[in-house]
Amino acid sequence: MSKAILYDATLCIDCKQCEAACAKQNNLPYDDKVAAEEVQSAHKFTVVLNKNDKYMRRLCMHCDEPACVSVCPVGALQKTALGPVTYDAHKCMGCRYCMAACPFGQPKYEWGSLNPKIQKCIMCPDRVAAGLPTACAEACPTGATKFGDRDALIQEARDRIRQNPNNYLPHIYGIEEVGGTSTLLLSSVAFEQFGLPSPKSLPSDPLPMYTYRVLSRIPDFVPLGGIFLGGVWWITHRREEVAAAEGAENDAKHNGGAR
Amino acid sequence: MKIKLTFWRVVFVVIMILGAWGTVVRFTQGLGAATNLSDQFPWGIWIGFDVLCGVMLAAGGFTLTAAVYILNIKRWHAIVRPTVLTAFLGYVLVCVALMFDLGRPYNIWHPLIMRNPHSVMFEVAYCVMLYTTVLALEFSQIVLEKFKLEKPLKFIRGALIPLVIVGVILSTLHQSSLGTLYLIMPTKLHPFWYSPLLPVFFFLSAIAVGLAMTIFESSISSKVFHRQLELPILQELGRVLYIVLWVYFVLRLEDLINRGEMHSIFVPGYEMYFFWLEIVLALIAPMILLSIRSIRNSPGGLYLSAVLVVLGFITNRLNVSITGIESWSGLHYVPKWTEYSITAAIIAVGFALFGLAVKYLPIFPEEKEHGTVAAHESATAPASVFVANAGN
Ligand code: SF4
């Protein structure tokens, strides 16, 4: 059963406990300076944003069919059955296609390093595999960040919207967006304000399908292309042979094609 | 040996020094110091120009070998060798450029053993690797000929048709796949350029640029190496180019209409200017020129049209990879001097290698005595060689 993180902005108090717990979990430095940074980066996987006292947490969405995973040529990024999208630095060659492809701009890069890694929230895969909640969910004092089964969390989010329709936008961000994600967001104000792509702008088809439609033709194309080209060659050179045999200009030495 | 100081040699040396400096910055301080790339803008001109344009400019290799060996258009044989040389150098240099752009270049071989067949990048990596090998084999003919190694030569010649066929298939795949790379970004790439037809557009424009580059190169090298211009061949190439441009133009127009973009291409804005720059350079101007018979048949007219097509599609690749992404990322990407200097150095190396190859190898075999003299001259003018190569 796949897991998910539900973040409910209306319960958030901007205490940044999740940020601190995330840094600790991933062995990243965390102090007042880092806490004040309002952007995600290679050393800050999650950030709580504040726009006029409305909050939003940004983190990897852990898409069900992630663009980043599908584009990585060496399979350094993987979607695990439980939900987390993980990263193996030993495989990575640093092409940054994952960064270019992610619709949420989540993978970040160690630009200053000579051995740079992709960095992003990986949803504490070890904890999740051990049946524990993610570090951020465990640290959250209000339940704004909650970890659990995805289906159950979706149900809970629906209930919250139904019980308090005035508190929420009637939209659970992450059910449909790019085919569904393991991070679910609730908010009272437009998600776009916080740099998230507007739900309308995101297709409900998983993004990898856009490339798959083309890539899946290659296995047919190669043999057909070969036969076609071979056939054209045969026809164009056959004429010549015939001509040669008929004693017209003897061009047979060109048959191999090379001079 | 006394080395004469010429203007172009000085330029060459300056470019190489700046390139070397940039290289030091890149490999001692990392991509952050060597580029203006950022988390919002992870791909810059090393991908947009060095790789996308590099591969496109080297497309003459497969276009011409297909025409000569598969379609059996023997008249064009005289220009196959310089074109294959250009393509080979182009691909080698694309790989060199990748070593700069990859954050972990020492892992460049990883796709060999770590495979993700769902990744377009993976497919491109394989095609480019295999096609560079094919080009190396096609090119090896010329080297083997020079050193009179009859046995391997016979072998290569025997294998030439299969090699050409494999080369054409691989090229079709990766030329179009460079467009497919961007299909995963429907929300990021500006609608002027995002289209499900991107792979088709990339492929068709590669053919157009392959033809244009061949015209361009032949015109230039006829001057630089004092050879006779193969005008009748170039006129034919020009006609084919004209047709390819029409096909591309109609498809592009149809695509814009289907996606409901016809209105927005007339609304002034940043993307709109670059869009029109591309369309005028790559399509409108050369198509007008090529439609007039006297221009189409004149060396100058052909040359001008070819240059426009090349510049136009370079603009197209940069639009897809840079202009079209800027508004999503919310910033203007302007490359750092190191990004330019390394790109320039890679191009300069390409021209120098082209000059050396022409000097020492039978690239233009049909005019041997003449060629040696001319080639010698070329060595004193890397710049002219500069212009003679594929832009890579
Ligand atoms: S949000 Fe981006 S990085 Fe995270 S799983 Fe989805 S595509 Fe990958």
Ligand code: SF4
């Ligand atoms: S940068 Fe690394 S993780 Fe990202 S797509 Fe490239 S190889 Fe995969």
